[in-house]
Amino acid sequence: MLKQIEGSHAVAETVALCRPEVICAYPISPQTHIVEACGELVKSGQLENCEFLNVESEFAALSVGIGSSAAGARTYTATASQGLLFMAEAVYNAAGLGLPIVMTLANRAIGAPINIWNDHTDAMAMRDSGWIQLFAETNQEAADLHVQAFKIAERLSCPVMVCMDGFILTHAYERVDIPDQATVDAFLPPFEPRQVMDPAKPYSIGAMVGPEAFTEVRYLAHEKQLQALEVIPEVAGEFQTVFGREAGGLIHEYRLEDAETIVVTMGSVAGTVKDVVDTMREAGVAIGVVSICSFRPFPSAALRRVLSGAQRILVLEKGFAVGFGGIVATNVRMALQGVDTHVHTVIAGLGGRSITQPSLHGLFASAIAGELEDLHFLDLNREMVERELARQRESITSGPIAENLIRDIARGGDAARA
Amino acid sequence: MFQIRLHGRGGQGVVTAAELLSIAAFIEGRHAQAFPSFGSERTGAPVVSYCRIDDREIRSREPIMEPDAVIVQDPTLFHALDVFSGLRSDGFALVNSTKSFAALGIEGVADQLPEGHIRGVGATELARLHVGRPVPNAALLGGFAAVTGQISIASVEQAISKKFAGKIAAGNIAAAQAAYQAAIGHAEEKVHA
Amino acid sequence: MSQIDEFTPEQKVKFYQKGTFTVGNRLVDPENRGVQASMDRSNAITSGHRACQGCGEALGARYAIDAAMRAANGKLMAVNATGCLEVFTTPYPETSWQIPWLHSLFGNAPAVATGVAAAMRAKGREDTRVVAQGGDGSTVDIGFGCLSGMFERNDDVLYICYDNEAYMNTGVQRSGATPPTARTATTMPLGDSPGNVFGTGKNLPLIAMAHRIPYVATAAVSDLHDLERKVTKAMEYRGARYIHIYVPCPLGWGTKSADTIHISRLVTRCGLFPLFEAEGGRVTASVPIRQQVPVEEYLKPQRRFAHLFKGDEYGRQSIARLQAMADENIRQFNLLREHEETLP
Numbered sequence: 004m005l006k007q008i009e010g011s012h013a014v015a016e017t018v019a020l021c022r023p024e025v026i027c028a029y030p031i032s033p034q035t036h037i038v039e040a041c042g043e044l045v046k047s048g049q050l051e052n053c054e055f056l057n058v059e060s061e062f063a064a065l066s067v068g069i070g071s072s073a074a075g076a077r078t079y080t081a082t083a084s085q086g087l088l089f090m091a092e093a094v095y096n097a098a099g100l101g102l103p104i105v106m107t108l109a110n111r112a113i114g115a116p117i118n119i120w121n122d123h124t125d126a127m128a129m130r131d132s133g134w135i136q137l138f139a140e141t142n143q144e145a146a147d148l149h150v151q152a153f154k155i156a157e158r159l160s161c162p163v164m165v166c167m168d169g170f171i172l173t174h175a176y177e178r179v180d181i182p183d184q185a186t187v188d189a190f191l192p193p194f195e196p197r198q199v200m201d202p203a204k205p206y207s208i209g210a211m212v213g214p215e216a217f218t219e220v221r222y223l224a225h226e227k228q229l230q231a232l233e234v235i236p237e238v239a240g241e242f243q244t245v246f247g248r249e250a251g252g253l254i255h256e257y258r259l260e261d262a263e264t265i266v267v268t269m270g271s272v273a274g275t276v277k278d279v280v281d282t283m284r285e286a287g288v289a290i291g292v293v294s295i296c297s298f299r300p301f302p303s304a305a306l307r308r309v310l311s312g313a314q315r316i317l318v319l320e321k322g323f324a325v326g327f328g329g330i331v332a333t334n335v336r337m338a339l340q341g342v343d344t345h346v347h348t349v350i351a352g353l354g355g356r357s358i359t360q361p362s363l364h365g366l367f368a369s370a371i372a373g374e375l376e377d378l379h380f381l382d383l384n385r386e387m388v389e390r391e392l393a394r395q396r397e398s399i400t401s402g403p404i405a406e407n408l409i410r411d412i413a414r415g416g417d418a419a420r421a
Numbered sequence: 422m423f424q425i426r427l428h429g430r431g432g433q434g435v436v437t438a439a440e441l442l443s444i445a446a447f448i449e450g451r452h453a454q455a456f457p458s459f460g461s462e463r464t465g466a467p468v469v470s471y472c473r474i475d476d477r478e479i480r481s482r483e484p485i486m487e488p489d490a491v492i493v494q495d496p497t498l499f500h501a502l503d504v505f506s507g508l509r510s511d512g513f514a515l516v517n518s519t520k521s522f523a524a525l526g527i528e529g530v531a532d533q534l535p536e537g538h539i540r541g542v543g544a545t546e547l548a549r550l551h552v553g554r555p556v557p558n559a560a561l562l563g564g565f566a567a568v569t570g571q572i573s574i575a576s577v578e579q580a581i582s583k584k585f586a587g588k589i590a591a592g593n594i595a596a597a598q599a600a601y602q603a604a605i606g607h608a609e610e611k612v613h614a
Numbered sequence: 615m616s617q618i619d620e621f622t623p624e625q626k627v628k629f630y631q632k633g634t635f636t637v638g639n640r641l642v643d644p645e646n647r648g649v650q651a652s653m654d655r656s657n658a659i660t661s662g663h664r665a666c667q668g669c670g671e672a673l674g675a676r677y678a679i680d681a682a683m684r685a686a687n688g689k690l691m692a693v694n695a696t697g698c699l700e701v702f703t704t705p706y707p708e709t710s711w712q713i714p715w716l717h718s719l720f721g722n723a724p725a726v727a728t729g730v731a732a733a734m735r736a737k738g739r740e741d742t743r744v745v746a747q748g749g750d751g752s753t754v755d756i757g758f759g760c761l762s763g764m765f766e767r768n769d770d771v772l773y774i775c776y777d778n779e780a781y782m783n784t785g786v787q788r789s790g791a792t793p794p795t796a797r798t799a800t801t802m803p804l805g806d807s808p809g810n811v812f813g814t815g816k817n818l819p820l821i822a823m824a825h826r827i828p829y830v831a832t833a834a835v836s837d838l839h840d841l842e843r844k845v846t847k848a849m850e851y852r853g854a855r856y857i858h859i860y861v862p863c864p865l866g867w868g869t870k871s872a873d874t875i876h877i878s879r880l881v882t883r884c885g886l887f888p889l890f891e892a893e894g895g896r897v898t899a900s901v902p903i904r905q906q907v908p909v910e911e912y913l914k915p916q917r918r919f920a921h922l923f924k925g926d927e928y929g930r931q932s933i934a935r936l937q938a939m940a941d942e943n944i945r946q947f948n949l950l951r952e953h954e955e956t957l958p
Contacts, residue, residue, distance in 0.1 A: 007447035009440075024736035025729060033459070054732040058725065059763035066722035066760065070693060070729025073716050076736050078729075092719050100718070120459060141480075171482050176443045176455040200714035200730065202689045202742060207709035209694075209717030211701065274480030355459070359483045 005180050010142035010172045013179040014107055015040030017146040019050040020187040021105075021153045024076035024194075027056040027067040031086040032119045033169035034109040038081055061086035065093035065104070072102040073208060075199040077153065080104065083169055084111035084125045091129065098133030098224065100209060101197065103156030105149060106134075109169040110270065110321075112354040116405035120355020121169040123269065123322040126298070127330050133224050135163040135231055136299040137251065138269040142172050143179050144296075147250035150182065151238050153191055158234055160197040161227050166298075168271040170355065182246060190245045228300040235297050253302035255294045258284060259309055262291035264371055267310070267335055268319040269295045272351070272358050276319065279363045290367060295331070303338035310335070315345045317370050319363075319381075321352040328378045351381035387411055422475040423571050424485045428504040429494030429558075432464040437584070438492065438558035439470035442565070444580035445572045446474040454479045467501060474571060490569055493517060494544070494557050496525055505530045513569045514539040517557045519546070540568050542600050551599065552592035563597030567604035574601045648842050649681045656683040656712065658690070663710040664702040668871025670861030670878065671699055671749070671776040674835045678774055678859065679745065681842040683713065685849030686743040691730055692716070695723035695748030695757060698783045698863075699776060721756035723748045724764040727771040735770075743849065744770065750777040750791035754816050758790075765825035768853040772845075775818060775856070778863035786866040790816045793886070794939075795932045796918045798866075803921035808928070812935060819892075822856040826895035834860040834887060836878035840901060844891065860887045868917020880912040885940035888947040900947040909937045 006013070015037050018026075026045065028038040045055035054071075058064050061082050072078040082090065087108060097104055112118040113125055126136055135155060139145035145167040152163040167173060198206055212220055232253070239252040257277055259265060266276055273294035283290050293309055295302065310316055316339070318332035327333075329348035336346050347370055352358045362382055369375045387408060394401040401407070425442060429435035436457040443453035451474055458469040471485045486506075490513040493504050505514065505527070514534060516522075518541050522531040531539045542564040544557030552559075559581055566574045578594045585593060649655050658679040665672035683690050691714040694700045700717050703710045718726045727746035734742050746764075748757055753775040764771060780798045781787040788798040794812040797803045801810040822830045828851040833841040841859065848855040862878055864871040881887040882901070886909060889901035910933055913919040922929040944950055 005447075007444045007453065025732045027729065027732070052736055052738075054736045056728065056732055056767070058728075059759060059766070062722060063725040063728075063760050063763050066718060066725035067729035067732065069718050069722075070716065070726035070731075071733040071736075072729075073726075074691070074730040074733035076733035078733075093722060096718055170459040171456070174456055174459065175482070176440045176453070177479070178447055178452060200691050200716055202691065202714055205712060205714045207704055207711045207715045207717075209715075210704040210706050210709065212706050216706070271482050275482050278481045357484050359486065360481065 004183065005178060007176060008142075008179050008181070009036060009174060009176050010145060010167065010179075011036035011174070012040050013142050013146045013181060014149060014167070015044065016181050017149050018079055018105075018107075019044045020182060020184055021079075021150060021191055022077060022188075022193075023050075023053055023079040025054050025056070025068070025071035025078045026080070027058055027064050027071070027078075028080045028082065029058055029061045029064045029086060031061070031083050033111060033121075033173045034081045034083045034086075034107065036173065037107055037109070041079075061090040062093060065090040065097060065106075068104045069093060069097050069100065069102060072097075072104050072196075073100065073200050075194065075196045075201070077157075077194040078102075078104045079106070081107035081109065083109040084113050084119075087125045087129060088113065094129050094132045094134065097162045101160040101227075102162055103153070103160055103194070103196075104162040105152045105156055106162065106164045107149070108164045108166045109173045110166050111169040118354040119169075121171050121321070122353045122355065123166070123320065126164070126166050127322040129164070130299055130330070133161070133228070134299065135159075135161055135228070135235075135297070137163065137165050137235075137297055138295065139165065139167045139172065140255065140271060140273045140294055140296075142167075142175060142177050144250050145172055146179055146181065147242065147246070147248070150187060150191065151242050151251045154238050154241070155231065155234055157194055158238070159227055159231055161231065166270065171271045180248070186245060190242065231297075231300045232302065232304075235300075251296055253295075253297045253305045254309070255296060256309055257292045257294070259291035259293065261289055262312075263289040263314045264291075264317065264367065265310055265313040265315075266290070266292040266317045266319055266367070267295065267306070267331070268292065269298060269331065270321070272319065272321070275358055275360060276363060279360050279367065282360075282364070283367060288367075288371065290371075298331070301334050301338070306335060306338045307342065310339060310344065311342050313344055315347065315370060317347045317349055317367065317375075319349045319351055321350075323348075323350045347375050348378045349381055350379070356382065422473055422479065423490070423569075424488045425472045425474075425490045425492060425565075426485045426488040427470045427472070427492040427494065428498055428502075429468055430464075430498070431466045431468050433468075433494045434556045434558035435468045435494055436470045438494070438562060439472040441558070441562055441577070441580045441584060442472040442474070442572070444583055445562070445576040448576045448579050449572060451476055452479050456482075458484060467498060488512060490514065490565065490571075492561050492565060494561060496520070499526055508534075511535055512538065513565075515561050515564045515568060516541045517544040517561055519543040538568070540564055540604055542604065544596070544600060547596040547599050548593075551595040552589065559593035560596040560600040563600035564604045566597075567601045574598065577601075646839075648677075648839055649684050650677060650838070650842075655680045656688065658683050658692075658711065658713045659703055660710050660712055662708065664705050665698070666863075666865050666871070668862075668864040668874045669698075669702070670835045670863060670874045671778060672702070673838075673874070674776055674833075674841065674859045674861045675699055675747065675774075677835075677838050677841050678845050678857070679713070681845040682743070682745050682772065682849055685846050687741075689742040691742060691744055693718070693723050693727040693730060693744065693746045695746075695752035696720040696783075697749040697752055698778075699747060699749065701783055720752050722760050723752060723757055724771065724773055725760040727773070728764050728767070728769040731770045740770070744772070746771050746773045748773075748775060749782065750775060750779060751781040751789045753777075754790040754818050758816075762821075762825065765822060765827050765854045765856070768827060770852050770854070772848050772855045772857070774845075775858045776861045777858055778861050778866060780863075780866055782863050782866045790814075791818070794936065795922055797921065798918070808921045809918075819856070819858045819890075822858075823892045823895050823897075825854070827854040827856060828852070828893060829855040830858075830892040831856075832858045832860070832887065832889050834878045834882050834889060835862070836875050836882060837889065837901065840889065847891075866918070868920070869915055873915060877912070877915060880907060880915075883907045884909045884912045885944040885949055886912065886936065888943045888949060890947050897947065900949060902951045903944070903949045906944075906950060909933060909940050
């Protein structure tokens, strides 16, 4: 049913339709509305046969999820940013134990300095944990990906995190088609665990594995992600058949035919990029955009196939490897090994800085004009940065960076681009 | 696409206003996107929210920098920030005040806009009268419907019923209706322009 | 017992424990016989595990879990924190657990157990009970937040802490349960205050009581019947329950592996480890001390307290302070009571 609804609520309602048996999450901006909505659905009785637990930390939340999933219950949680790091040990543990937990990650920056707004640093921090990471472009896709996530997770016995941009998607009201229970039931069968705690058939789960077998266990985790490269498009296809619309899969292609310049990005900014692409196409520029939906497993072959023909690639990402450069861009370059094309890394949107159409337009134009550096921070306030560097050169006791910059802004030194 | 930017202070329902606008547009079968500029919201702090309405899917997520309409829920903001920044030359403005634009210090803006595109609405007073609380958002949406014609007053009222219940809904609908009537000049309440 | 001469040397042993398969048990009324005396005991932790000789934890866990299994009619699932018990019962690729068992992390056993219990509730299978286990390190320190959360929510989990008073599995480092003056690898007997310092440490049983959970008890491996009884009683309740078991570690404490039960008896007799039960935050019962001993007698056989016996002022003062702690326990739990039956 079509609804004009807040992104978080769309996710909560859709997750509820997937018949989770245990929901356990700890509140953190900007995920709070999802958890609150889930709690209401359980407490009101709308979501039956489901236990909703309020716990004392994110570490506890995912740990509860590990217990419930190992005991055979379909399990859901949600977090963001600092919360994801607080449960980091459990994140790796869940993947290592092969538990098909589904988690919403309301993408948010990680401090210090503390910042509650959107970027992809949190997802990037856990990219090698063994979880599948899917990125939603719109709230419709966010809702749909959760339905697919349970199926993918349970088919592979592997946890899945559905990433949706914090605030930008979670707190946006837009039209979403919430599926009906019968259709979800047709698509998503009951959870059949690969291994489960059951007095009738006791297992010991979570033993130590020494040097004799650890490599093999880890290799099998790698294999699992490679299998996911097949399963994710399969499930997306099944979804389309049952629900009648496209969502998920490995990548989304937009206007790539004869594109000389291709932008590669992830998440909600893809929508803004598409509008700029349309404007530039109208002016005769051969430009297109690919948005990566499955970041882990990384769709190397699919990207190689669609990017090989382009003259230049612009990877627009909301995170970066400090002191080095892009993360997504580095993954893209690896996928393009041997292909003769130029890859630019553009870091944008950090800590919730808006990515505007005029900015993108200027950025793409400069790339096409050959004026863009290999590593570019979009809309960086150079003067503010230079002032702080000068302070640091002057004296060792230059003060805390974040506070210095905030003071700069307060003094009206340079208008902050927000 | 029609883009609306709403300004107010925390606690005045600025975010809800944008949501209501989007629901009203949805009711009319259109696409709409509403979102706040996310700050550490607290009562009294300046808050901005956005709403885009279109007949096709809205893909862009940037803040609205060139609005077709600006709704100002709190006139004390005029001193604090340039709420009309980027407002298109043929745009619309709704202001929660019955004072003259000159008294509000915005006659410059008013003069630039086409006749009938800027309107003051005594939204707080209407809210106090009909709802019993000084939350001006619903009344301003009634004025918006009248001034811009982007959405019908019926859709505004339906949106209010979807979001609120019982007396609150009824009161807000009455406030919106009153503002609408005043704005199209059918009511006794005089609106100073 | 006729024909003693026909017994093998191994059979000519004296049994003091009534919880064994032998003589003493046959004289006890059936309802007073321990779980371990039964041929039908579940052997939840079966033989083949890799515990040290004389490990108090292996003994305590075996008794506790079999008692819980009987109370649960065989439908019990265990969650284990990282630590000695987890390591010595699951030496890859073997396991000595015969019940469903899950090890996740060091600090999350209470939360994981909460999740298992929630799953059972969601599936309408609440007849399957959940026990969580951890050493003192995971209970008192790193898992404390999760434990307190589990208590606060009154989740239906029996949490058992096996307290050997240090992080033993990683090489005997100090924990929040290490007693004052004890030598550990991170509280060496050097300087002005050799060993662990006074004025630190958490009393988990009292903290558990402060959460007002349905049942809290302390137990020791010198009183195995009492331990079984307490586990059985705990299983009668629903909600959060906590049992804190004192388990000597010969390796970490520098005691003889044959002395494990003896040391445990000494700690209860000197008053440093009171045996008591509490319900809803109030003490309801305690096991009186029949033959009180001075703390010195308890400390002497343990090399971790050897530096208190150099004949110096520090040693004398420390022993006196420890005696004062024991006396306070005796007072608080009324452990020296006259004319009272001590058998159930």
